[in-house]
Amino acid sequence: MQVTSDKKRIYLSAPHMSGNEQKYIKEAFETNWIAPLGPNVDAFEEELADYVGIGDAAAVSSGTAAIHLALKLLDVHQGDKVFCSSLTFVASANPIIYLGAEPIFIDSEPKTWNMSPQALGHALEDAAREGHLPKAVIVVNLYGQSAQMDEIVSLCDSYNVPIIEDAAESLGSTYKGQASGTFGKFGVYSFNGNKIITTSGGGMLVSNDLESLKKARFLATQARDQAEHYEHSQMGYNYRLSNVLAGIGRAQLEVLAERVVARRAIFDRYYEELSAIPGIQFMPELEGSWSNRWLTALTIDEQEAGISRELLLKSLIEDNIEARPVWKPLHMQPLFEGTRFYAHNEEGIVSEQLFKSGLCLPSGSNMTEEEQMRIVDCMKKALNKHILLS
Numbered sequence: 074m075q076v077t078s079d080k081k082r083i084y085l086s087a088p089h090m091s092g093n094e095q096k097y098i099k100e101a102f103e104t105n106w107i108a109p110l111g112p113n114v115d116a117f118e119e120e121l122a123d124y125v126g127i128g129d130a131a132a133v134s135s136g137t138a139a140i141h142l143a144l145k146l147l148d149v150h151q152g153d154k155v156f157c158s159s160l161t162f163v164a165s166a167n168p169i170i171y172l173g174a175e176p177i178f179i180d181s182e183p184k185t186w187n188m189s190p191q192a193l194g195h196a197l198e199d200a201a202r203e204g205h206l207p208k209a210v211i212v213v214n215l216y217g218q219s220a221q222m223d224e225i226v227s228l229c230d231s232y233n234v235p236i237i238e239d240a241a242e243s244l245g246s247t248y249k250g251q252a253s254g255t256f257g258k259f260g261v262y263s264f265n266g267n268k269i270i271t272t273s274g275g276g277m278l279v280s281n282d283l284e285s286l287k288k289a290r291f292l293a294t295q296a297r298d299q300a301e302h303y304e305h306s307q308m309g310y311n312y313r314l315s316n317v318l319a320g321i322g323r324a325q326l327e328v329l330a331e332r333v334v335a336r337r338a339i340f341d342r343y344y345e346e347l348s349a350i351p352g353i354q355f356m357p358e359l360e361g362s363w364s365n366r367w368l369t370a371l372t373i374d375e376q377e378a379g380i381s382r383e384l385l386l387k388s389l390i391e392d393n394i395e396a397r398p399v400w401k402p403l404h405m406q407p408l409f410e411g412t413r414f415y416a417h418n419e420e421g422i423v424s425e426q427l428f429k430s431g432l433c434l435p436s437g438s439n440m441t442e443e444e445q446m447r448i449v450d451c452m453k454k455a456l457n458k459h460i461l462l463s
């Protein structure tokens with residue numbers, strides 16, 4: 074697919090600075106704290122832990138690093154099994170294979186597009202019967218929408234399997250009033266350039282287990298033992314966040330609530346303009362949950378809409394609008410060929426259907442009203458053209 078328009082490019086989710094970032098970066102420069110660690114890192118950790126209401130937070134170089142550390146802290150190694158949502162970005166599962174463990178993928182359910190408690194239940198039953206329970210379950214909150222945490226937590230508790238909540242896309246969201254990312258033994262946030270707030274690159278590992286987070290910091294700084302010289306008894310990583318980038322994070326966290334409001338308003342505009350069109354269905358919001366609407370996602374029923382997701386996507390791309398299909402499920406990826414997978418039910422695989430029909434629209438909080446209407450108009454034009462032709 075190719076851009077044919079000379080209009081200004083609209084990105085899927087562009088960084089949106091608050092203006093205060095320079096203040097914290099300047100402090101770092103003035104005190105010469107151009108290092109991984111320093112006052113901005115400490116403050117960013119404390120402020121984020123306060124914001125989501127959890128015991129402690131460890132700032133790291135990426136969300137992927139945070140997942141890797143969480144698995145490491147749960148003692149995942151070769152021969153272990155780890156369950157993971159299938160409908161997600163590859164970074165949710167890559168750390169499983171860094172450690173030589175075996176991923177087993179779990180399908181989505183239609184109410185949240187996230188991990189199906191029903192499929193998870195079957196997978197846990199089988200694992201218990203085989204005498205080989207997973208070391209962890211990685212639950213993803215897609216596009217800001219929380220998974221059905223009550224059901225998932227209760228299932229995992231009954232088998233005594235810890236949860237890692239991949240909340241890379243759901244910082245600022247809540248489920249029954251509690252912050253997304255705080256439901257498992259560990260929670261993970263990402264500050265990659267396209268996320269709701271960004272440090273250009275970075276992540277956070279959160280937990281109420283303060284000892285584990287101490288260990289995470291130790292592992293993330295090359296596992297250096299207490300000594301004047303460099304003493305090492307364990308393998309470590311270089312995973313800490315730089316003090317300069319943590320400064321960006323502090324300023325971004327100050328505007329997180331505003332960013333959620335802005336992204337939700339963008340969703341509302343798309344909904345208002347497009348939801349009446351036959352065949353268009355927006356990603357639901359589970360009752361009792363509050364999504365940050367990181368990306369507005371919808372599905373297109375080709376029969377009803379008279380146009381395929383593929384053609385609609387093509388129209389957007391030609392108009393220099395960065396839209397994307399919904400994540401390709403990991404159980405369909407060549408990288409994970411042959412891995413086990415549990416479907417939601419026998420009638421069809423929910424994550425595959427979402428991949429085939431799902432579309433993500435530009436949702437950056439700094440999009441102008443004009444840009445939003447350009448996207449809406451492009452969608453309407455493509456949909457109308459097909460109704461007229463058929």
Ligand SMILES: *Cc1c(COP(=O)(O)O)cnc(C)c1O
Pocket residue numbers: 134135136137138161162164165213239241242262263264265275276
């Ligand atoms: C972005 C993302 C990650 C990875 O975060 P990075 O900071 O880019 O390493 C992990 N999981 C999901 C679901 C994501 O969207």
